Amino acid sequence: MQLIECPWCGPREEVEFSYGGQAHVPYPESPAELDDEQWAHYVFFRDNTRGTLAERWNHGAGCRRWFNAMRDTVSYRFSAVYRTAEPMPASVPLTGAGSSSASATTSTTTSTTTTGR
């Protein structure tokens, strides 16, 4: 069972957390101005990154706060956690098993679904 570092509480066991999907997919400012395809990208489409992905996590069995994290989808290792209001950190080199794919990262995490901004 992994330890996940809650930016408010510190390291806690993963069962205290729930996953909230890709981070930095803001709710479009004017949904009515989007066509069906643009809207569908917001509702249904997310990156399928092999490597580091910025994700939303919720410390549901702890402080109940949402936060963001950079996590390698191959090794599951977290390289950074940050509060929702904070900017996404630059790609952090990962250590440990499965880190070989950690390079192709930051560009994919910001590329999509911000059409409404």
Added chain:
Amino acid sequence: MSATLDRPERAGDPQAPFRTADGGRVDRSRTLTFTFGGRSLTGHPGDTLASALLSHGVHQVATSVKLGRPRGIGAAWAEDPTSLVQVEEPFPEPMLLASTIELYDGLVADGLPGQGRLADLPDSARYDARHLHVDLLVVGAGPAGLSAALVAARAGARVALVDEQAEAGGALLGGTDTIDGRPGTAWVEAAVAELAALPDVMHLQRTTVFGVYDDGFALAVERRTDHLGGAAPQHLSRQRVWRVRARRTVVATGAHERPVVFTDNDRPGTMLAGSARTYLHRYGVLAGERAVVFTTNDSAYQVAVELADAGVDVTVVETRERAPVAWSAACGARGLPVRTGSVVTGTEGVERVTAALVAPRGGGAPEALPCDLLLVSGGWNPAVHLYSQARGRLRFDAVLGAFLPAEQLPDLDVVGSAAGTLDLEGCLFTGRETGRAAVAALGLPEVPRTPQADPTVDPPPPASDPDLLWVVPAVDGDASRQFVDVQRDATVADVQRAVGAGLRSPEHVKRYTTIGTAHDQGKTSGVVMSGILGELIGAGPQDVGTTTFRPPYTPVAFATLAGRDRGAMFDPERTTALHDWHLAHGAVWEDVGQWKRPRHYPAPGEDMEAAVLRECAAVRSGVGILDGSTLGKIDVQGPDAGVLLDRLYTNLMSSLKVGRVRYGVMCGVDGMVLDDGVVLRLAEDRWMVMTTTGGAAKVLDWMEEWLQTEWPDLRVHLASVTEQWAAFPVVGPRSRDVVGAVFPGVDVSAEAFEFMTWQDTQLEGVPVRLARISFSGELAWEVHVSSWHAEEVWHRLVAAGQEHGITPYGTETMHVLRAEKGYPIIGQDTDGTVTPQDLGMDWVVSKKKADFVGKRSFARADNQRPDRKHLVGLLPTDGETVLPEGSQVVDVPLGEDLPAPPVPMLGHVTSSYRSAFLGRPFALAMLQGGRERVGEVVQLPVGGRLVAAEVTGPVLVDPEGARRDG
């Protein structure tokens, strides 16, 4: 077996002829009596079931799973592939190894042919779990693990030393090694005593670390009272799961001896060589009197020499052309014959090996060497299981002929035999060094080296390179009696078949042949299978690799894993303040999430249908009362509360006036209904959001998520108050009389207390909130009161209702009444693909608001399709059939039978009941283009026939809403 029992008695124990005269770690002053296979036998404290059986000359334990061949005791601990037994007394437990059962008085066991039998009575033992947080977890209390633990503990580290056997010592328990000129076990005792005196050391024996997971997490099972048998105190947990979180882990789990496969290598009396040494030194038992030792390496010579010294007639069969020089003197002094360049090609005997067939390795006629014990050593496999579970990579070491750790993991070290260091001096040294490195890595003060204080041992005899031999080719070419996995009856022929079928990966061969899938998970057979596979496909072991090592290292009972999380403790049970009242009034319970809710209150002789019809009729004709306390309640406070609700509900909430109530629906961004309920505006900046019972947590999470992640600028706070407020709907034409009587200060007239409004009042100083909300279409009040006072208020309402025949009703009646009015239950009538429009609830979707969650999706093309499923009512035309929920509406014209599949389907029944008010059954359904089909008759297959039903609007009772104001 009987032949061996007729041997001359030994001086030590006339009842156990194979017990040595002295020696061993068993307590000979006490005798234990046990029963195996119906025979009453004896042993001593310190014995395992296997050692006690061997002391009586009993080798055959069971017959094999597929072939029914006799099987014996193959090893002295958990790597034993054969000695499976079923314990019958004191409590039935299947699939245990005779080699690992500590003997106790009164044990009754039988051999198992590969498959166990679960007890058919409940296990009365307790099981529990504990958490343990340490700096260093050391797995294995042999010389390497003890050394590492000592160094770290002396440096002040918080250490857990965990070992699976009854006592610490590992291989030292079954050997003759000396440390500092004294028996190795004396050094072990001193080390254990020192650890016990150090603070922050948790030393657990009889505890198996069976899994290593992420971030230093390990699971271990402690067998706390198994060894006490029937004398185990009931108040102690029998087994305990330790959930260990360690900053660093040292794996010192030793090595398993590896067999060599040959024809008929499964006969009882065939055993790993080192295990016979353990039986001799640890248990004081001779595994036989006439032994053939078949070896590819030096380690078996020590076994041969020591058995010879104990009086066993020993012959060594050595695969290498030259016997190791280091052992030639010892063998010569004992006249111990060594047949070099030879192999065992087969065995004779039925219930016990009677001869080993020995031939030159290059070929030639086999010679039968009579024996009652055939010891085999094909080398050693480091027990890399835990390292491998921690995702450490392995490499094949050609010299050792085994897979070894190939990398240094960030927070896990492997040391001693588990790392391929097979000699005692090396184990002690590397254990110390690893402990020292761990101390440094933990940031503790450096441990100074004091070589003069380190234990000294005799240097190991110079080793000669071992041979690498997986299998001795069958003389007759028949590989079907060459057992790779003895427990699974899986042979070299099976591996050949797998390769013939095109399989190349050991993972595939494992699943094709079942090799490595038994209780031992291939501890002795896995690497051998890889070796044989490699030879068959012309690849080296490194290229073939091993199968994946997965937890658990040894079997763990489900009862142990469940621990205390069973029965009533499995999941929290939530009860309302009225639980005892419901119980006393005969409620039949329905589980709604974790809540216990009365489903109905049957009168004597009533079944559910009769009770529900009576309750429904009472509500629609008089008055009923429901415990609705489980409804979710969220206190929403803050200046921007209205903004948040406007963004999350489909309708406009901010325009609601204080004192009023509004029904609302929440959707996901995809426009599908998430939950529904009413909202009370309590003050300018305060609202009470009511959710469904099952949706309470989900809705709170949903609101929090948006608030925190999208709109942190909104000044709103959310709190669940579900358990703080009891809620009692008082429902029916007479409800006004009841509520008016209990709360005389409230004007309950339709004019003064309008539908969808609330008023606060008091009952003898206790604040009470009344709200005119109806989930049935009837005149109704919901009474909200603090849970502390709920019982009293309920009693008053019931007392005041007596003259009107007030009837408590349960969830089933609630469901029927709401369905008669076409009110959907989110999650029953909907499934996450249903929009408010599909439910016919356009009216709850604001046209004024620029946006709210879900709005944009309503305009998606798919949500505009005319053939979307709509919520409709169904009235079976026979007026009799209660359509089962889930029944499919099929597109089959009236008068026609079901066509061959696939049958076109139009929708399905989501709710179905018998209506007291309508005097007939009815249903709600989601039906393609349903609103356009009203008036049509559709068909549903029910129990092998087609039932016709008329499509109606969803509101079947009082569609004009005349009953609402009483």
